[in-house]
Amino acid sequence: MNDNRGMWPWLLQRITGVLLIIYIARHIWITHYAIHGPITFQTVAERLHGSFWRNFDIALLTLVIYHGLNGIRIIILDFNPGRFIQRLTLCGMLILGILLFIYGMQGLKPFSL
Amino acid sequence: MIKRLLEDIRLNRNTGMWSWLLQRLTGVLLTLYLFPHLFVIHSSTKGPKVFDGLTSKIQAPIWHLLDIALIAIIIFHLMNGVRIIVVEIGSFARAHKPLLLVMMALGAILFFFCVLGILPKFSGH
Numbered sequence: 001m002n003d004n005r006g007m008w009p010w011l012l013q014r015i016t017g018v019l020l021i022i023y024i025a026r027h028i029w030i031t032h033y034a035i036h037g038p039i040t041f042q043t044v045a046e047r048l049h050g051s052f053w054r055n056f057d058i059a060l061l062t063l064v065i066y067h068g069l070n071g072i073r074i075i076i077l078d079f080n081p082g083r084f085i086q087r088l089t090l091c092g093m094l095i096l097g098i099l100l101f102i103y104g105m106q107g108l109k110p111f112s113l
Numbered sequence: 114m115i116k117r118l119l120e121d122i123r124l125n126r127n128t129g130m131w132s133w134l135l136q137r138l139t140g141v142l143l144t145l146y147l148f149p150h151l152f153v154i155h156s157s158t159k160g161p162k163v164f165d166g167l168t169s170k171i172q173a174p175i176w177h178l179l180d181i182a183l184i185a186i187i188i189f190h191l192m193n194g195v196r197i198i199v200v201e202i203g204s205f206a207r208a209h210k211p212l213l214l215v216m217m218a219l220g221a222i223l224f225f226f227c228v229l230g231i232l233p234k235f236s237g238h
Contacts, residue, residue, distance in 0.1 A: 014198055014201075017194050017198070018198070021191055021194075021195075024191075028184070028187075028227075032180070032230065032234075038168070038172050040164075040168060041157065041161035041164045041165050041168075044157075044164075064147060065147070068140070068143065068144035068147055069144065071137075072141065075141065079114050100147070100151065104151050104154065107151060107155035107158065108154070108157075110157040110158055110160075110164075111157060
Protein backbone atom coordinates (compact mmCIF):
# COMPACT_ATOMS: atom_id res chain seq x y z
CA MET A 1 0.00 0.00 0.00
CA ASN A 2 1.20 3.45 -0.86
CA ASP A 3 -0.31 5.60 1.85
CA ASN A 4 2.22 8.38 1.48
CA ARG A 5 1.04 11.87 0.65
CA GLY A 6 2.05 11.72 -3.00
CA MET A 7 -0.41 8.86 -3.64
CA TRP A 8 -3.57 10.94 -3.42
CA PRO A 9 -2.62 13.74 -5.84
CA TRP A 10 -1.44 11.02 -8.25
CA LEU A 11 -4.78 9.18 -8.01
CA LEU A 12 -6.80 12.42 -8.15
CA GLN A 13 -4.87 13.54 -11.25
CA ARG A 14 -6.07 10.33 -12.97
CA ILE A 15 -9.65 10.58 -11.73
CA THR A 16 -9.99 14.26 -12.68
CA GLY A 17 -8.33 13.45 -16.02
CA VAL A 18 -10.91 10.79 -16.86
CA LEU A 19 -13.78 13.02 -15.72
CA LEU A 20 -12.39 15.90 -17.80
CA ILE A 21 -12.59 13.74 -20.95
CA ILE A 22 -16.35 13.56 -20.47
CA TYR A 23 -16.75 17.18 -19.33
CA ILE A 24 -14.57 18.79 -22.00
CA ALA A 25 -16.07 16.68 -24.80
CA ARG A 26 -19.52 17.86 -23.70
CA HIS A 27 -18.26 21.44 -23.22
CA ILE A 28 -16.73 21.64 -26.71
CA TRP A 29 -19.72 19.91 -28.27
CA ILE A 30 -22.19 22.36 -26.76
CA THR A 31 -20.22 25.55 -27.33
CA HIS A 32 -19.00 24.81 -30.85
CA TYR A 33 -21.24 22.24 -32.49
CA ALA A 34 -24.67 22.03 -30.90
CA ILE A 35 -25.34 25.77 -31.11
CA HIS A 36 -25.19 27.29 -34.57
CA GLY A 37 -24.37 30.90 -35.18
CA PRO A 38 -22.13 33.17 -33.14
CA ILE A 39 -21.69 32.84 -29.37
CA THR A 40 -23.32 35.81 -27.62
CA PHE A 41 -24.33 36.68 -24.08
CA GLN A 42 -27.87 35.66 -25.00
CA THR A 43 -26.98 32.17 -26.32
CA VAL A 44 -24.73 31.47 -23.32
CA ALA A 45 -27.43 32.63 -20.90
CA GLU A 46 -29.96 30.32 -22.61
CA ARG A 47 -27.52 27.43 -22.47
CA LEU A 48 -26.79 27.97 -18.79
CA HIS A 49 -30.48 28.15 -17.96
CA GLY A 50 -31.33 25.69 -15.23
CA SER A 51 -29.25 24.46 -12.32
CA PHE A 52 -27.99 21.34 -14.14
CA TRP A 53 -25.87 23.20 -16.68
CA ARG A 54 -24.75 25.76 -14.11
CA ASN A 55 -23.55 22.95 -11.85
CA PHE A 56 -21.98 21.27 -14.89
CA ASP A 57 -19.88 24.37 -15.57
CA ILE A 58 -18.96 24.76 -11.89
CA ALA A 59 -17.82 21.12 -11.78
CA LEU A 60 -15.85 21.60 -15.01
CA LEU A 61 -14.19 24.72 -13.58
CA THR A 62 -13.22 22.88 -10.38
CA LEU A 63 -11.87 19.81 -12.21
CA VAL A 64 -9.88 21.79 -14.75
CA ILE A 65 -8.29 24.05 -12.09
CA TYR A 66 -7.26 21.03 -9.99
CA HIS A 67 -5.93 19.02 -12.93
CA GLY A 68 -4.09 21.97 -14.51
CA LEU A 69 -2.46 23.40 -11.39
CA ASN A 70 -1.58 19.97 -9.95
CA GLY A 71 -0.03 19.17 -13.34
CA ILE A 72 2.17 22.27 -13.15
CA ARG A 73 3.07 21.29 -9.56
CA ILE A 74 4.11 17.81 -10.76
CA ILE A 75 6.33 19.35 -13.45
CA ILE A 76 8.02 21.62 -10.88
CA LEU A 77 8.51 18.68 -8.47
CA ASP A 78 10.07 16.66 -11.32
CA PHE A 79 12.98 19.13 -11.26
CA ASN A 80 13.68 17.87 -7.71
CA PRO A 81 13.61 21.18 -5.83
CA GLY A 82 14.29 21.52 -2.11
CA ARG A 83 11.66 21.15 0.59
CA PHE A 84 11.06 24.92 0.73
CA ILE A 85 10.30 25.23 -3.00
CA GLN A 86 8.02 22.14 -2.78
CA ARG A 87 6.00 23.77 0.01
CA LEU A 88 5.99 27.12 -1.80
CA THR A 89 4.70 25.44 -4.99
CA LEU A 90 1.89 23.69 -3.10
CA CYS A 91 0.82 26.88 -1.27
CA GLY A 92 1.13 28.97 -4.45
CA MET A 93 -1.04 26.53 -6.45
CA LEU A 94 -3.65 26.37 -3.65
CA ILE A 95 -3.95 30.17 -3.54
CA LEU A 96 -3.91 30.49 -7.35
CA GLY A 97 -6.55 27.75 -7.57
CA ILE A 98 -8.88 29.46 -5.11
CA LEU A 99 -8.44 32.82 -6.90
CA LEU A 100 -9.10 31.21 -10.31
CA PHE A 101 -12.21 29.51 -8.93
CA ILE A 102 -13.59 32.80 -7.57
CA TYR A 103 -12.71 34.56 -10.85
CA GLY A 104 -14.45 31.86 -12.90
CA MET A 105 -17.53 31.86 -10.65
CA GLN A 106 -17.81 35.64 -10.99
CA GLY A 107 -17.79 35.18 -14.78
CA LEU A 108 -20.59 32.59 -14.59
CA LYS A 109 -22.83 34.61 -12.29
CA PRO A 110 -24.24 37.21 -14.75
CA PHE A 111 -25.63 34.39 -16.97
CA SER A 112 -27.74 32.86 -14.25
CA LEU A 113 -29.69 35.97 -13.31
CA MET B 114 18.09 22.46 -14.02
CA ILE B 115 16.97 23.02 -17.61
CA LYS B 116 20.41 21.77 -18.68
CA ARG B 117 19.83 18.49 -16.79
CA LEU B 118 16.47 18.10 -18.53
CA LEU B 119 17.98 18.70 -21.97
CA GLU B 120 20.75 16.22 -21.17
CA ASP B 121 18.17 13.63 -20.05
CA ILE B 122 16.26 14.15 -23.28
CA ARG B 123 19.43 13.84 -25.36
CA LEU B 124 20.37 10.56 -23.69
CA ASN B 125 16.89 9.02 -23.89
CA ARG B 126 15.64 9.76 -27.35
CA ASN B 127 12.87 7.18 -27.47
CA THR B 128 9.09 6.97 -27.80
CA GLY B 129 8.42 7.18 -24.07
CA MET B 130 10.53 10.31 -23.73
CA TRP B 131 8.71 12.18 -26.49
CA SER B 132 5.25 11.27 -25.22
CA TRP B 133 6.33 12.23 -21.68
CA LEU B 134 7.73 15.57 -22.87
CA LEU B 135 4.73 16.33 -25.11
CA GLN B 136 2.28 15.44 -22.30
CA ARG B 137 3.96 18.06 -20.12
CA LEU B 138 4.22 20.66 -22.89
CA THR B 139 0.57 20.28 -23.94
CA GLY B 140 -0.43 20.27 -20.26
CA VAL B 141 1.31 23.59 -19.64
CA LEU B 142 -0.23 25.07 -22.81
CA LEU B 143 -3.73 23.94 -21.80
CA THR B 144 -3.33 25.34 -18.28
CA LEU B 145 -2.11 28.65 -19.72
CA TYR B 146 -5.10 28.65 -22.09
CA LEU B 147 -7.40 28.55 -19.04
CA PHE B 148 -6.36 32.13 -18.15
CA PRO B 149 -7.46 33.95 -21.36
CA HIS B 150 -10.49 31.60 -21.53
CA LEU B 151 -11.68 32.66 -18.06
CA PHE B 152 -10.77 36.29 -18.88
CA VAL B 153 -13.22 36.26 -21.81
CA ILE B 154 -15.96 34.67 -19.67
CA HIS B 155 -15.27 37.14 -16.85
CA SER B 156 -16.04 40.06 -19.22
CA SER B 157 -19.70 39.08 -18.71
CA THR B 158 -19.54 40.87 -15.34
CA LYS B 159 -19.20 44.14 -17.28
CA GLY B 160 -22.50 43.53 -19.05
CA PRO B 161 -23.76 41.76 -22.20
CA LYS B 162 -22.42 44.51 -24.50
CA VAL B 163 -18.80 44.11 -23.36
CA PHE B 164 -19.12 40.29 -23.49
CA ASP B 165 -20.62 40.34 -27.02
CA GLY B 166 -17.96 42.83 -28.17
CA LEU B 167 -15.18 40.51 -27.00
CA THR B 168 -16.74 37.25 -28.21
CA SER B 169 -17.45 38.71 -31.66
CA LYS B 170 -13.76 39.58 -31.95
CA ILE B 171 -12.62 36.07 -31.08
CA GLN B 172 -14.94 34.47 -33.64
CA ALA B 173 -13.02 35.83 -36.61
CA PRO B 174 -11.54 33.14 -38.95
CA ILE B 175 -8.01 33.39 -37.49
CA TRP B 176 -9.40 32.39 -34.08
CA HIS B 177 -11.09 29.31 -35.54
CA LEU B 178 -7.63 28.27 -36.74
CA LEU B 179 -6.43 28.61 -33.15
CA ASP B 180 -9.48 26.59 -32.06
CA ILE B 181 -8.32 23.79 -34.35
CA ALA B 182 -4.82 23.98 -32.82
CA LEU B 183 -6.40 23.89 -29.35
CA ILE B 184 -8.44 20.82 -30.25
CA ALA B 185 -5.31 19.08 -31.58
CA ILE B 186 -3.52 19.81 -28.29
CA ILE B 187 -6.50 18.60 -26.23
CA ILE B 188 -6.80 15.37 -28.25
CA PHE B 189 -3.08 14.59 -27.89
CA HIS B 190 -3.16 15.23 -24.13
CA LEU B 191 -6.37 13.20 -23.75
CA MET B 192 -5.24 10.20 -25.84
CA ASN B 193 -1.78 10.07 -24.29
CA GLY B 194 -3.36 10.50 -20.84
CA VAL B 195 -5.58 7.46 -21.40
CA ARG B 196 -2.50 5.53 -22.56
CA ILE B 197 -0.65 6.50 -19.37
CA ILE B 198 -3.54 5.25 -17.20
CA VAL B 199 -3.85 1.99 -19.17
CA VAL B 200 -0.10 1.35 -18.94
CA GLU B 201 -0.09 2.05 -15.20
CA ILE B 202 -3.12 0.12 -14.03
CA GLY B 203 -3.14 -2.72 -16.51
CA SER B 204 0.57 -3.56 -16.48
CA PHE B 205 0.65 -2.97 -20.21
CA ALA B 206 4.08 -1.35 -19.85
CA ARG B 207 5.59 -3.62 -22.51
CA ALA B 208 2.93 -2.58 -24.99
CA HIS B 209 3.27 1.16 -24.40
CA LYS B 210 4.73 1.84 -27.85
CA PRO B 211 2.06 0.13 -29.99
CA LEU B 212 -0.51 1.53 -27.57
CA LEU B 213 0.73 5.06 -28.34
CA LEU B 214 0.34 4.30 -32.05
CA VAL B 215 -3.23 3.05 -31.52
CA MET B 216 -4.18 6.07 -29.37
CA MET B 217 -2.69 8.53 -31.86
CA ALA B 218 -4.52 6.84 -34.74
CA LEU B 219 -7.79 7.09 -32.80
CA GLY B 220 -6.91 10.70 -31.94
CA ALA B 221 -6.31 11.50 -35.62
CA ILE B 222 -9.78 10.17 -36.51
CA LEU B 223 -11.35 12.20 -33.68
CA PHE B 224 -9.42 15.29 -34.81
CA PHE B 225 -10.62 14.81 -38.41
CA PHE B 226 -14.28 14.90 -37.32
CA CYS B 227 -13.68 17.88 -35.02
CA VAL B 228 -12.15 19.84 -37.92
CA LEU B 229 -15.11 18.86 -40.14
CA GLY B 230 -17.39 20.37 -37.51
CA ILE B 231 -15.40 23.60 -37.27
CA LEU B 232 -15.05 24.20 -41.05
CA PRO B 233 -18.54 25.75 -41.49
CA LYS B 234 -17.55 28.38 -38.89
CA PHE B 235 -15.09 29.90 -41.37
CA SER B 236 -17.99 30.97 -43.55
CA GLY B 237 -19.81 32.34 -40.51
CA HIS B 238 -22.40 29.59 -39.84
